[in-house]
Amino acid sequence: MNIKQLADNFVMNTYSRFPLTFVDAKGVCLYDENGKEYLDFTSGIAVNALGYSNEAVLNAAKEQMEKFFHTSNLYYTEPMAKLAQKLVEKTCFDKVFYANSGAEANEAAFKLARKYGYLNKNGASKIISMKNSFHGRTLATVTLTGQEKYQKGFSPLVENVLYATFNNIESVKELISDDVCAIFVEPIQGEGGLLPAKPEFLKELRQICDDNNILLIFDEVQTGVGRTGKLYCYQNYDVEPDILTSAKALGCGMPIGAMMAKDFVANAFEPGNHASTFGGNPVACACANALIDEFDEKDILSNVNEVGVYLIEQLKTINSPNIKDIRGLGLMVGIELNTEVKDVVIKCMEKGLLVINAGAKVIRFVPPLVITKADVDKAISILKEVI
Ligand SMILES: Cc1ncc(COP(=O)(O)O)c(C=O)c1O
Secondary structure (H helix, E strand, O other): OOHHHHHHHHOOOOOOOOOOOEEEEEEOEEEEOOOOEEEEOOHHHHOOOOOEOOHHHHHHHHHHHHHOOOOOOOOOOHHHHHHHHHHHHOOOOOEEEEEOOHHHHHHHHHHHHHHHHHHHOOOOOEEEEEEOOOOOOOHHHHHHOEOHHHHOOOOOOOOOEEEEOOOOHHHHHOOOOOOEEEEEEOOEEOOOOOEEOOHHHHHHHHHHHHHHOOEEEEEOOOOOOOOOOOOOOHHHHOOOOOEEEEOHHHHEOEOOEEEEEOHHHHOOOOOOOOOOOOOOOHHHHHHHHHHHHHHHHHOHHHHHHHHHHHHHHHHOOOOOOOEEEEEEEOOEEEEEEOOOOHHHHHHHHHOOEEOEEOOOOEEEEOOOOOOOHHHHHHHHHHHHHHO
C-alpha cells in the first residue's frame, strides 16, 4: 500500500485531501514522492510563516528538545514565560493563556467572556458572532462559526450565541442587551471568503462595547502573526480589542494557540478555571520565540507589506473576464471569480503551484511571509495559464 492508500484505510474520513503526498520541503517549496517541486502559496493554511526549515526555528526546536519536550503547567519553563513577555510587549494586552490550536484559543476566549459576564455583568452570557465567520470545530467554536454547513448535524449547539451580519452595524445594535457579554469578530473573514472588515464597522463595534460593558474579541487565528503586515491585524485598524486569539503561524508549524487579554478581563480567570496539559509546550514556545526574533532581526513585516502590494499589482495584470474582485491585506490575498474555484486550485497544483479556496468562489493566497517578488512572478505565470 502506498501512503495515500494507508491513510485512506486507517485515518478517519473527515478531510477531502488532494491526491498528493509530500515527503520533503525547503524554503517556500514542497516536494512530492516523485521529487516534483510545488511553490507553496498555502503555507499549510497560513501557518508556515517562515517557510520550511528556517534555521533559527529549527535550532530553537532542537535546543529545547535536547533539554525536554514537555513538563505540563504544574511548573514554570523559560520558553512560555519569555514568549508571553514578547507578545505582551508587542501588543495592547497584559496576559496570555496558552492553548494548542485556533479553536482552543477561541474556546478559552469564549469561557473567559462568560466568566467576565458572570462576575461583572449580572451573569450576562450571550455572545454575538458574525454570519459567514469561521472560529473552529469544537462545539463552542462551531457554534460561533456563523455558517450552517459547519453546524449541520451537531445540534444542540451551545446556548446563547447570536448572529449579526458582518460589516452591518445596525444588525449588531439590534442584538445588544444587558445579557450580552462579548462580540466575536475576525478583522478579515478568512474561510468565509477573504472579506476585510470596514474600518468604521470595527470602530463602531468598539464604541458599542465601551458603551455597554461588552468585551470585544478579535479572532486573529488567521490574520495574526504578521500575515497582514503588522504583528496583529488590529494594529492596521487602530481599534484595540479586549481579547485576541492567535494560533496558526505562531509556532511556525508547531501546534500552539494563544488567547491574550487586557488585565481587567484576564483577572476574571483564577487558578482552576481553565487549563490545557500541553498549553505553553516548551518546544512550541521555543519555536514561537524564534519566530518573533526573526521578525525583528530580518524585518519580515516590511517584506510582507512590499511583496503583498506587489502580489496584488501582479494579480491585477491577469486579464480574465472570470475575475470579479481582487482584495486583501499584506500576504492575505484573494481573487474572487464568477465561478467556483475548485478546478483552478487543481490545475494550479498540477502545474506546481499550491493555492487554496476561501469559500466556493475565492482563491486564497497565504504564502510564507518570506516569499520574494520572483516567487510571485512564478505563481502569476502559472495563474495566467490556468485562469
Ligand atoms: C479565523 C479562524 N479561527 C479559528 C480557526 C480554527 O483554528 P484551528 O484549525 O487551529 O483550530 C481558523 C482555522 O482556519 C480560522 O481561520
